[in-house]
Amino acid sequence: MLGELHDILHEFPNRAEIINNLHENNPDFAELMDQHDQLDTEIRDLEEHNQPTSDFHMEDLKKKRALLKDKIYDILRHQA
16 A cells, blocks of 8 residues: 555554664664665655656565565564
């Protein structure tokens, strides 16, 4: 859906405390989360502002975002 929020805190609202703790204390997790949220912002901006981009480019961005989300989820599920 266009403009839908996919940042990590919206994706895993029941893990907000763990996410915030990891973001503050784990530089590797913070980097993954920041990369994911930057991609999410870029995708949302492209969708909401009808910026010209190819379907291939948009699909590539979404695949990268999904891969980062999977890595983040893998870390989260081992935390509690």
